[in-house]
Amino acid sequence: xxxxxLCVLGVLVNPRFLGLENITNVxxxxxxxxxxxxxxxxxxxxxxxxxxxxAMAALVSGLVILFLNSGLxxxxxxxxxxxxxxxxxxxxxxxLFNGLTSTLGKIEPFIVTLGSMGIFRSLLTWLAQGGxxxxxxxxxxxxxxxxxxxxxxxxxxxxxVILGVAILGAFILYSTAYGRHVRAVGSNEDVARYSxxxxxxxxxxxxxxxGLCVAIAVIVYVPRLSSASSTTGLGWELxxxxxxxxxxxxxxxxxxxxxxxxxxxLILEVIGNIMLLSNLVSEYLIGAVQGAIIIIAMLAQxxxxxxx
Amino acid sequence: MTPAAAPDAPLLEAVGLSRLFGPVEVLSDVxxxxxxxEVHAIIGENGAGKSTLMRILSGHLAPSRxxxxxxxxxxxxxxxxxxxxxxxxxxxxxxxxxxxxxxxxNMFLGxxxxxxxxxxxxxMNARAEEAMRVFGVDVSVTVPVQRLSIARRQLAQIARALxxxxxIAIFDEPTASLTPVxxxxxxxxxxxxxxxxxxxxxxxxxxxxVKAIADVVTILRDGKHVATSxxxxxxxxxxxRLMVGRDLLALYPPRAPAPTGEPAFVVSGFNAPGxxxxxxxxxxxxxxxxxxxxxxxxxxxxxxxxxxxRKGGGEIRLNEAAQRWPDARxxxxxxxxxxxxxxxxxxxxxxxxxxxxxxxxxxxxxxxxPLIDRxxxxxxxxxxxxxxxxxxxxxxxxxxxxxxxxxxxLLIAKMxxxxxxxxxxxxxxxxxxxxxxxxxYRFIVxxxxxxxxxxxxxxxxxxxxxxxxxxxxxxxxxxxxxxxxDAMTEHAIVVLATGVDVSAGEAHK
Numbered sequence: 164x165x166x167x168x169l170c171v172l173g174v175l176v177n178p179r180f181l182g183l184e185n186i187t188n189v190x191x192x193x194x195x196x197x198x199x200x201x202x203x204x205x206x207x208x209x210x211x212x213x214x215x216x217x218a219m220a221a222l223v224s225g226l227v228i229l230f231l232n233s234g235l236x237x238x239x240x241x242x243x244x245x246x247x248x249x250x251x252x253x254x255x256x257x258x259l260f261n262g263l264t265s266t267l268g269k270i271e272p273f274i275v276t277l278g279s280m281g282i283f284r285s286l287l288t289w290l291a292q293g294g295x296x297x298x299x300x301x302x303x304x305x306x307x308x309x310x311x312x313x314x315x316x317x318x319x320x321x322x323x324v325i326l327g328v329a330i331l332g333a334f335i336l337y338s339t340a341y342g343r344h345v346r347a348v349g350s351n352e353d354v355a356r357y358s359x360x361x362x363x364x365x366x367x368x369x370x371x372x373x374g375l376c377v378a379i380a381v382i383v384y385v386p387r388l389s390s391a392s393s394t395t396g397l398g399w400e401l402x403x404x405x406x407x408x409x410x411x412x413x414x415x416x417x418x419x420x421x422x423x424x425x426x427x428x429l430i431l432e433v434i435g436n437i438m439l440l441s442n443l444v445s446e447y448l449i450g451a452v453q454g455a456i457i458i459i460a461m462l463a464q465x466x467x468x469x470x471x
Numbered sequence: 472m473t474p475a476a477a478p479d480a481p482l483l484e485a486v487g488l489s490r491l492f493g494p495v496e497v498l499s500d501v502x503x504x505x506x507x508x509e510v511h512a513i514i515g516e517n518g519a520g521k522s523t524l525m526r527i528l529s530g531h532l533a534p535s536r537x538x539x540x541x542x543x544x545x546x547x548x549x550x551x552x553x554x555x556x557x558x559x560x561x562x563x564x565x566x567x568x569x570x571x572x573x574x575x576x577n578m579f580l581g582x583x584x585x586x587x588x589x590x591x592x593x594x595m596n597a598r599a600e601e602a603m604r605v606f607g608v609d610v611s612v613t614v615p616v617q618r619l620s621i622a623r624r625q626l627a628q629i630a631r632a633l634x635x636x637x638x639i640a641i642f643d644e645p646t647a648s649l650t651p652v653x654x655x656x657x658x659x660x661x662x663x664x665x666x667x668x669x670x671x672x673x674x675x676x677x678x679x680x681v682k683a684i685a686d687v688v689t690i691l692r693d694g695k696h697v698a699t700s701x702x703x704x705x706x707x708x709x710x711x712r713l714m715v716g717r718d719l720l721a722l723y724p725p726r727a728p729a730p731t732g733e734p735a736f737v738v739s740g741f742n743a744p745g746x747x748x749x750x751x752x753x754x755x756x757x758x759x760x761x762x763x764x765x766x767x768x769x770x771x772x773x774x775x776x777x778x779x780x781r782k783g784g785g786e787i788r789l790n791e792a793a794q795r796w797p798d799a800r801x802x803x804x805x806x807x808x809x810x811x812x813x814x815x816x817x818x819x820x821x822x823x824x825x826x827x828x829x830x831x832x833x834x835x836x837x838x839x840x841p842l843i844d845r846x847x848x849x850x851x852x853x854x855x856x857x858x859x860x861x862x863x864x865x866x867x868x869x870x871x872x873x874x875x876x877x878x879x880x881l882l883i884a885k886m887x888x889x890x891x892x893x894x895x896x897x898x899x900x901x902x903x904x905x906x907x908x909x910x911x912y913r914f915i916v917x918x919x920x921x922x923x924x925x926x927x928x929x930x931x932x933x934x935x936x937x938x939x940x941x942x943x944x945x946x947x948x949x950x951x952x953x954x955x956x957d958a959m960t961e962h963a964i965v966v967l968a969t970g971v972d973v974s975a976g977e978a979h980k
Contacts, residue, residue, distance in 0.1 A: 338841075338842050338843060339841045339842065339843065340834040340835065340837075340838050340841075340843055341841075343827065343831070343834060343843065344834070346820075346823070347820055347823075347831055350820045350822055350823065351816070351817075351820055351821075353813075353816055353817040354816075354817055354818060354819060354820050354831075355831075356780065356798070356799060356817075357780065357799055357809070357811050357817045357818065358799070358831045358832040358885075359798070359799040359800035359802075359803045359832050360800070360831075360832075361798065361800065417820075417822060418822070
């Protein structure tokens with residue numbers, strides 16, 4: 164509903180807002196955050212938090228590009244497919260690291276992922292020797308760019324990716340036993356334990372799923388700029404968490420709204436877009452507006468809860 | 472309303488109090504008068520309106536209609552702080568202490584003693600120690616509250632409430648988690664309060680206790696005032712009848728004779744470090760075994776360790792097969808379940824629906840591929856509601872909105888979905904009203920009749936004597952004895968539990 168309101172506002176501010184080109188652009192740009200936020204929703208519902216997603220995205224992007232540059236496989240299509248697989252494996256491993264460290268090491272996820280955030284980002288900076296890693300072969304670049312800029316029956320691939328990941332995320336959270344276990348663990352760890360649920364396993368898997376979501380975001384992100392540097396994915400973790408919270412998921416865990424998360428990610432992107440298209444507020448204030456949105460969203464939720 | 476013509480005018484008076492929650496009237500037109508130096512018990516089943524009445528009197532809730540009078544003057548309480556300032560303190564049923572702070576820090580929270588700019592920890596600790604000693608409890612007041620047992624937290628909470636200056640003290644089920652010895656100390660304290668002219672309001676399910684302590688008893692049922700009469704004129708059985716509104720059949724169901732046969736569950740030399748040492752016992756199929764002891768005797772901890780819920784080790788055999796249970800799941804797979812005493816903290820997800828809670832431990836039985844089979848889940852819920860008489864108007868209700876009795880029935884139903892051979896129930900009737908209690912005892916006996924081995928851990932000796940074939944008593948982490956058949960008397964258990972023969976004139980320290 165808030166999203167619809169914003170769209171109306173968008174049209175009022177600038178008629179170009181509803182142009183097909185603009186909408187496609189907004190959706191495509193929100194792919195990264197939306198995809199990552201789906202994973203973040205699972206992690207948060209399970210009572211965790213992952214601050215490392217932005218840095219993880221940077222590291223995985225770097226690894227993927229290095230692999231593309233290695234020329235191990237001659238055929239560009241096969242090479243790109245292998246790079247995608249590598250991305251998923253790398254993302255899952257990063258997530259596994261976060262998950263195991265926080266559950267087996269019994270460390271607050273905030274601390275663990277704060278640590279891994281530093282590790283991941285610094286590894287990328289080291290791989291890039293402080294600069295950026297860019298896809299060298301123009302053939303590969305051209306072939307891969309289809310993933311971001313191409314479309315299927317007129318629907319851009321990134322939009323399909325958001326839809327696919329969100330449906331899968333919602334399916335996991337709402338329809339599977341695992342999803343219910345995630346909610347139970349986030350809602351009350353003791354009850355889960357006394358009900359014979361392995362809290363450590365359930366939580367670790369949320370991090371692995373988060374890693375996979377980051378990997379999917381990377382797969383779509385790499386063809387966009389064809390390079391990765393130490394500023395890749397900077398601040399994504401906070402934007403993703405914002406999307407989750409604005410979407411109505413409780414930060415303490417136990418209650419999750421997968422479609423709310425998607426709406427949250429779109430709201431954030433739409434706001435940015437409106438501000439770019441209008442001249443009302445300086446675009447440098449995007450961060451402030453997004454910050455205000457979080458607070459307003461929370462106040463609105465509290466008001467609704469009290470009204471009940 | 473008859474005017475207060477009595478020579479001793481009421482100190483606090485509820486006049487025609489009503490309270491609506493949405494369209495539901497949970498309290499309707501209740502008038503009660505509380506006098507100085509009098510213990511006034513309020514009894515009734517869960518949902519009778521006791522808690523609502525207390526929350527109104529202590530300023531936590533505003534009445535929809537009616538008035539409160541203090542010293543004959545109308546009083547509009549702005550909140551609990553306002554009530555406390557006027558000398559009305561409420562000892563909550565739920566533990567409301569900051570878990571990371573110590574007993575002393577909690578006791579003086581918001582009214583810290585100062586020396587200059589700093590807090591005066593030494594004096595506060597000394598006073599807290601003194602307050603706890605009244606209960607005959609030897610406990611360090613500087614340990615964080617979360618490391619204490621529920622009983623000690625309860626005592627700390629009572630001490631905290633009474634630390635404020637007060638004229639009216641309201642106790643909401645203060646003994647729900649206390650053992651007989653601690654209960655005795657609390658009742659003594661209440662008599663002392665009464666002697667100093669304080670008006671005491673006492674809410675309890677335990678009718679024997681009400682009979683022992685109260686001067687006046689008021690009975691509520693379905694939000695309405697049923698009767699107020701001097702305690703001397705009422706026997707517990709009369710109170711129960713007035714509460715339930717019909718004659719109660721015998722509280723305890725008839726028991727099958729104690730089974731003979733080989734034991735199904737055998738524990739030998741089991742240790743739960745810091746809580747229980749070399750525990751050895753066994754239970755037969757169809758047998759109901761009780762575990763008694765004072766709070767802190769290590770009963771709950773022993774079973775939590777057995778079920779892999781805390782550290783421990785020793786030999787466990789179930790139906791001849793050696794067992795190793797590193798977590799609750801492995802015990803469940805072997806056919807053993809443990810129903811926690813901490814229903815709200817460890818047993819149920821209070822913010823989830825009844826169905827979600829019901830199937831949580833046995834979810835794999837409700838899966839079709841990766842999906843949860845909601846239809847099957849719904850059928851299981853209907854079955855559980857029917858079999859265990861879980862009373863909910865709306866199936867979408869959250870577990871946290873249910874009464875204590877219904878929560879306990881739900882917890883039993885949840886664990887029985889696993890069709891266990893061994894069922895351990897810890898404090899099955901804590902916070903449960905008398906009607907539901909009677910049903911739960913029947914469920915326990917029925918479980919044994921189905922050939923399951925049942926272990927009941929309880930602080931209420933009468934219920935263990937009422938349902939068990941045999942009772943094991945623990946003291947300080949050790950199994951110190953066992954009574955069975957006609958030898959199961961409160962006296963025999965107390966002697967074993969305390970190590971002191973009370974009747975011999977030697978009082979507990």
